[in-house]
Amino acid sequence: MDDILNKIKEFESFALSKLESVNDKKALDAIKIELLSRKGRLSEFYGMVSKVPTEMRPKLGAELNRIKKVIQDKIELTDKAFREVFKKEFFDYTLPVRASFIGHKHPLLQTVDDIITIFHGMGFEVAHGPDVETDYYNFDALNTPEDHPSRDLSDTFYIKKGILLRTHTSPVQIRTMEKKKPPVKIIAPGRCYRSDTPDASHSPVFYQCEGLYVDEGVSFGDLKGTITAFARTMFGKNVKVRFRPHFFPFTEPSVEYDFSCIICGGKGCRVCKYNGWLEISGAGMVDPEVFKTVGYDSEKYTGFAFGMGVDRITMLRYQIDDIRLLYENDVRFIRQF
Numbered sequence: 001m002d003d004i005l006n007k008i009k010e011f012e013s014f015a016l017s018k019l020e021s022v023n024d025k026k027a028l029d030a031i032k033i034e035l036l037s038r039k040g041r042l043s044e045f046y047g048m049v050s051k052v053p054t055e056m057r058p059k060l061g062a063e064l065n066r067i068k069k070v071i072q073d074k075i076e077l078t079d080k081a082f083r084e085v086f087k088k089e090f091f092d093y094t095l096p097v098r099a100s101f102i103g104h105k106h107p108l109l110q111t112v113d114d115i116i117t118i119f120h121g122m123g124f125e126v127a128h129g130p131d132v133e134t135d136y137y138n139f140d141a142l143n144t145p146e147d148h149p150s151r152d153l154s155d156t157f158y159i160k161k162g163i164l165l166r167t168h169t170s171p172v173q174i175r176t177m178e179k180k181k182p183p184v185k186i187i188a189p190g191r192c193y194r195s196d197t198p199d200a201s202h203s204p205v206f207y208q209c210e211g212l213y214v215d216e217g218v219s220f221g222d223l224k225g226t227i228t229a230f231a232r233t234m235f236g237k238n239v240k241v242r243f244r245p246h247f248f249p250f251t252e253p254s255v256e257y258d259f260s261c262i263i264c265g266g267k268g269c270r271v272c273k274y275n276g277w278l279e280i281s282g283a284g285m286v287d288p289e290v291f292k293t294v295g296y297d298s299e300k301y302t303g304f305a306f307g308m309g310v311d312r313i314t315m316l317r318y319q320i321d322d323i324r325l326l327y328e329n330d331v332r333f334i335r336q337f
């Protein structure tokens with residue numbers, strides 16, 4: 001009998017050390033079968049109960065039941081630990097993908113990129129200037145008289161006396177010419193600010209793209225050709241360009257230029273207010289006064305300059321009828337482009 005009890009003890013420590021070293025669920029299941037199944041090791045011991053003298057049987061039975069409980073408890077504990085880890089580490093490959101949205105450029109900046117690409121193709125470089133400007137660069141150097149209405153507090157956001165948010169990208173012309181001798185051939189896209197009440201066609205912040213080409217022998221014909229080439233690349237070869245006499249302090253002669261309506265092809269529609277033309281911006285030959293300010297010899301050099309309403313171009317190409325949509329940053333709107 002002692003012999004059997006010793007064997008049972010040995011079995012107990014064997015079983016427990018085996019359970020101690022198990023490290024996955026599959027191995028645990030195998031051990032469970034090995035130890036506790038009907039043909040398992042513990043069953044063998046139970047089989048011996050009937051073979052020992054009757055008075056010994058209760059003791060042997062009780063000992064086996066104790067060990068069985070110890071082993072079952074240990075198995076359950078180990079199994080529970082595995083389930084915890086599984087819960088934490090489990091990755092279900094069959095779950096449907098959660099929708100995620102990849103960001104992209106704002107439609108305005110997509111237009112800026114396309115404008116840059118087109119002008120790169122004609123040899124223009126990109127120049128930049130600050131959004132916060134001095135009134136010297138925004139007005140004086142551009143030959144804008146002291147009493148010009150655009151300087152009014154009602155049109156311009158002043159930060160303090162002499163410092164303002166630029167009202168156009170034209171100051172980049174001056175900054176570029178101050179730094180570099182001709183030839184100069186740049187475009188300058190960027191944000192501009194005016195104290196306008198927002199409506200479908202006005203926003204206090206908007207985008208322009210300035211252009212400037214100065215060299216010997218640059219003519220008004222070059223200006224017309226450049227703008228026309230741009231219009232056709234941007235909107236297709238059937239687009240017509242029209243130049244109307246105008247006045248700007250920094251160009252002489254000055255024009256405003258229009259594209260034939262790209263919505264109706266010039267026949268007349270709501271977008272072009274039934275006149276077939278869309279106003280884009282102003283342009284002209286750089287005024288000799290401006291050359292004088294930056295120290296260029298106006299006897300030797302001529303140049304053209306132009307502005308361009310990036311918002312207008314964006315609205316036309318994507319058929320957006322309210323400029324405010326471009327600045328509200330409602331992702332439901334922006335995602336469409």
Ligand code: DAH
Pocket residue numbers: 167168169170210211248250251281282283284285304305306307308
């Ligand atoms: N700066 C002008 C504006 O904001 C647009 C403009 C007109 C730019 C004529 C030019 C130009 O470079 O030559 O309305």
